[in-house]
Amino acid sequence: MDDGQQTVSWGRQLARQALLIAVSAVTLYPVLWVVKLAVSPQASMGGGFNPLPTGFTLAHFERVLTARDTLGNLLFPIQLANSLTVSIATTLVGIVLSTTAGYAFSRFDFPGKDAGMKAFLVTQMFPGVVMAVPLYILMDELGLLNSMAGLTLVYSTTSVPFSVWMLKGYFDTIPRDLEEAALVDGASQWTIFTRVILPLATPAIVVTGLFSFMTAWNEFILAATFLSGERHMTLPTVLYGYVDENSTDWAPFAAGAILVSLPVMALFFVLQRHLVGGLTAGGVKG
Amino acid sequence: MASVSLSGVHKRFGDTHVVRGVDLDIADGEFLVLVGSSGCGKSTLLRMLAGLEQPSSGSIAIGGRVVNDVAPRDRDIAMVFQSYALYPHMTVRENMGFGLKVRGAAAPEIDAAVADAARVLDIVHLLDRKPKEMSGGQRQRVAMGRALVRKPKVFLFDEPLSNLDASLRGQMRVELKRLHAKLGVTTVYVTHDQVEAMTLADRIALLDKGVVQQVGTPAELYDWPANRFTARFLGSPGMNFVEAELRDGRVFAPGVDVPVVAELLAEGTTDGPVWIGVRPHDLRLEVGGAAGAIEAEVDVLEPMGWETHAHLRVGDARWTARFDAADAASLTPRGRVRCSVAPRSARLFARDDERALYRAPGPT
Ligand SMILES: Nc1ncnc2c1ncn2[C@@H]1O[C@H](COP(=O)(O)OP(=O)(O)OP(=O)(O)O)[C@@H](O)[C@H]1O
Ligand SMILES: [Mg+2]
Numbered sequence: 001m002d003d004g005q006q007t008v009s010w011g012r013q014l015a016r017q018a019l020l021i022a023v024s025a026v027t028l029y030p031v032l033w034v035v036k037l038a039v040s041p042q043a044s045m046g047g048g049f050n051p052l053p054t055g056f057t058l059a060h061f062e063r064v065l066t067a068r069d070t071l072g073n074l075l076f077p078i079q080l081a082n083s084l085t086v087s088i089a090t091t092l093v094g095i096v097l098s099t100t101a102g103y104a105f106s107r108f109d110f111p112g113k114d115a116g117m118k119a120f121l122v123t124q125m126f127p128g129v130v131m132a133v134p135l136y137i138l139m140d141e142l143g144l145l146n147s148m149a150g151l152t153l154v155y156s157t158t159s160v161p162f163s164v165w166m167l168k169g170y171f172d173t174i175p176r177d178l179e180e181a182a183l184v185d186g187a188s189q190w191t192i193f194t195r196v197i198l199p200l201a202t203p204a205i206v207v208t209g210l211f212s213f214m215t216a217w218n219e220f221i222l223a224a225t226f227l228s229g230e231r232h233m234t235l236p237t238v239l240y241g242y243v244d245e246n247s248t249d250w251a252p253f254a255a256g257a258i259l260v261s262l263p264v265m266a267l268f269f270v271l272q273r274h275l276v277g278g279l280t281a282g283g284v285k286g
Numbered sequence: 287m288a289s290v291s292l293s294g295v296h297k298r299f300g301d302t303h304v305v306r307g308v309d310l311d312i313a314d315g316e317f318l319v320l321v322g323s324s325g326c327g328k329s330t331l332l333r334m335l336a337g338l339e340q341p342s343s344g345s346i347a348i349g350g351r352v353v354n355d356v357a358p359r360d361r362d363i364a365m366v367f368q369s370y371a372l373y374p375h376m377t378v379r380e381n382m383g384f385g386l387k388v389r390g391a392a393a394p395e396i397d398a399a400v401a402d403a404a405r406v407l408d409i410v411h412l413l414d415r416k417p418k419e420m421s422g423g424q425r426q427r428v429a430m431g432r433a434l435v436r437k438p439k440v441f442l443f444d445e446p447l448s449n450l451d452a453s454l455r456g457q458m459r460v461e462l463k464r465l466h467a468k469l470g471v472t473t474v475y476v477t478h479d480q481v482e483a484m485t486l487a488d489r490i491a492l493l494d495k496g497v498v499q500q501v502g503t504p505a506e507l508y509d510w511p512a513n514r515f516t517a518r519f520l521g522s523p524g525m526n527f528v529e530a531e532l533r534d535g536r537v538f539a540p541g542v543d544v545p546v547v548a549e550l551l552a553e554g555t556t557d558g559p560v561w562i563g564v565r566p567h568d569l570r571l572e573v574g575g576a577a578g579a580i581e582a583e584v585d586v587l588e589p590m591g592w593e594t595h596a597h598l599r600v601g602d603a604r605w606t607a608r609f610d611a612a613d614a615a616s617l618t619p620r621g622r623v624r625c626s627v628a629p630r631s632a633r634l635f636a637r638d639d640e641r642a643l644y645r646a647p648g649p650t
Contacts, residue, residue, distance in 0.1 A: 177371035185385035186359035
């Protein structure tokens with residue numbers, strides 16, 4: 001890798017770096033603005049184009065982290081727990097359901113297979129908001145309003161179909177020879193799934209898992225519809241509370257936004273090596 | 287170890303009838319090569335032996351037990367796939383041990399079996415590599431190692447050498463032969479390569495369009511092909527044919543006049559249209575103007591050094607002859623050439639159904 005770089009001429013090297021700096025600047029500009037709002041003591045939306053902070057304080061973070069309800073209980077840990085519960089549950093439900101379903105759609109023939117895949121696709125064509133009202137009625141009937149289980153169910157209805165499609169597509173690329181070899185070796189169908197197919201599908205599972213997690217972690221509209229009361233809220237709805245019609249408190253909003261982004265950034269950082277696929281290389285042929 | 291037998295086996299995929307009534311008995315310890323051109327149903331037949339496909343009708347027995355309804359894992363077979371089908375996420379050691387592991391063998395037992403097989407195949411130094419860290423030839427060995435480890439009763443090979451380059455293929459061929467001699471495990475080996483078939487087989491089963499054309503030792507198939515298809519398939523360059531007439535104990539075609547060997551002729555053969563077939567190395571060049579049984583025109587000469595391949599026209603047919611290089615020195619393109627053929631070397635085939643009209647001599 002390093003050798004390759006040294007052979008690039010100075011001119012090209014310069015042009016490449018300039019381009020990268022430009023792209024980084026464009027990407028980071030809004031982020032810097034959020035940071036500026038979050039750490040500047042006198043935060044305001046004004047101040048021209050300068051994205052650099054005009055001072056430094058952690059007061060806004062403190063305000064977000066130490067918000068209390070009327071009884072004096074800390075809210076942030078509860079709300080963080082809500083968000084984590086819903087997101088992790090959605091991810092787990094999504095992975096369990098969509099790996100098994102995706103595998104079945106990829107490998108088995110059964111009545112309704114094509115119709116099933118198309119139905120999954122159709123659900124992806126409607127934005128979540130369209131479903132908000134019917135889902136609200138359903139959740140109400142089921143007594144799942146204002147519960148993390150209900151919200152998990154709702155999020156799963158959007159994330160599972162996508163994940164099934166993704167994973168089915170990935171399973172399709174895993175050669176059948178591998179399964180037949182395992183069958184002859186003596187593995188049961190379940191062993192083949194868990195010991196051969198799932199390990200090979202790790203990159204796709206990581207991607208779909210990350211997708212499910214982020215869908216649930218960032219989602220606002222449905223959460224705002226189904227949840228009420230500070231103690232039941234997830235973090236995006238909490239953030240919105242800082243900039244509703246009564247007040248536009250951008251500083252705590254920005255501080256909160258940074259806090260909310262951290263777990264996702266950490267996840268990406270941890271999982272990035274899995275995101276680069278290609279685990280099946282070398283199994284069959286040359 | 288076990289015998290394998292197929293009787294009346296058919297396989298249909300929807301409307302396509304791929305295997306059309308195969309009867310085959312493979313003896314305990316035998317190396318049987320299933321050979322045939324692409325798409326003739328070799329893999330399908332092998333996959334039915336493995337239990338990866340169900341026969342549409344007929345029965346398959348391994349070691350005397352009918353296995354039609356037995357799952358692949360309980361058939362006591364091991365299969366080497368053309369693609370090798372190594373598990374990409376496992377090391378060679380894990381790949382080879384997988385079969386024993388999922389069958390619940392204890393770790394020390396697995397280690398010992400893997401080590402044994404690795405030693406036999408000379409892949410001990412590869413045990414901790416992943417498939418993607420190996421060359422094609424090494425993967426091929428590992429695939430064989432995985433089959434070896436379980437000590438199955440029957441080995442099934444589906445074109446295991448076809449992804450290797452020519453020299454490696456030759457090397458692995460020798461090694462396969464050595465391995466079979468050592469282990470003596472019943473083996474069914476699928477290939478479309480006649481050289482592999484001739485060199486490896488105890489017996490060859492030649493398949494065409496889902497039907498077994500002939501079963502026998504390589505020498506039997508080569509010397510006494512049961513029909514024109516077999517005669518054409520084995521040998522390189524292939525047997526030469528020309529449409530001829532069987533009349534009064536002789537075979538005539540334009541430029542051809544060869545006496546019939548009556549004792550070889552199948553009973554009930556009558557005069558009439560036939561094919562005469564002659565292998566390229568059975569054509570002798572008649573130098574010095576002696577009258578030959580076959581007169582031809584030289585088309586192209588291909589000197590190989592030790593011999594010369596002469597492309598000839600015999601009547602309308604194109605023939606190939608392999609002449610001694612020194613003898614062929616006098617030949618010129620477009621010139622006439624006289625050849626002879628020992629009457630016993632020529633082969634006759636019926637014109638209508640192409641069955642052989644000569645029978646191998648010997649005890650009946
Ligand atoms: N699952 C299947 N569904 C439908 N047709 C099939 C299926 N498997 C094989 N066939 C057909 O059966 C025929 C024989 O296939 P098979 O794979 O046995 O050929 P083969 O002799 O192994 O050829 P090759 O030398 O190319 O591997 C082919 O025409 C193929 O298209
Ligand atoms: Mg095949």
